[in-house]
Amino acid sequence: MKIAKHLLVAAGVLAVAVAGIEFGTAQGGVESPRVESVVDGVPGYAVEDFNYPQADKILEERGIVLKRGDGHIILADCGSQEGLLVVWSRSRESVCFRVTGDSGFLTMEMPAVYAVRGNSYETDVTMTVGEEEKHFEITKNAWTNVGEAADPEDGDHMLVEITTNK
Structure with a gap:
């Protein structure tokens, strides 16, 4: 469920970035700043391996x-x-x-x-x-x-x- 949510957020960020680039270049060739996907900044998931601690x-x-x-x-x-x-x-x-x-x-x-x-x-x-x-x-x-x-x-x-x- 979390992965699907992150994918939807990433798709939304990508759509905004593409629209911004197209809008920016249409308004005089100014490039939009680089937009990073939210998914790239998310820490990895903890996976329990059941090994005894210490x-x-x-x-x-x-x-x-x-x-x-x-x-x-x-x-x-x-x-x-x-x-x-x-x-x-x-x-x-x-x-x-x-x-x-x-x-x-x-x-x-x-x-x-x-x-x-x-x-x-x-x-x-x-x-x-x-x-x-x-x-x-x-x-x-x-x-x-x-x-x-x-x-x-x-x-x-x-x-x-x-x-x-x-």
Whole structure:
């Protein structure tokens, strides 16, 4: 809709410019000043790519690979507030996420995850072990064994996605 509006404005500016040039040259050969299209001065459109903001900095400082999300599952300091999702891994200290909105998703790479504490949202996690993908439903407001704790024979599981719904 905005593009059509910009095109209509540009067409109107062009028509005025052409009429002015014709009128100016008919009135004694005086050229009209150069008229630029309004569209030329419009900034580009922002396109959401869903990449996690400052992911490189988070990887450098905390060793956590956060890839993409919709902005409704956000890395948080554990203990900073009630109602956080808490992820336990054998490869690092616990990692916490704040959930906002009615639903959310976040993709990541977090190895050796074995437990997740749910919050008031319906939460599912997707994990990989080798080439196999496994899904775990997280119990609301309680700890749920996932990965190696749920399937000890399979070994380390990598957490690759969290999804939530209210």
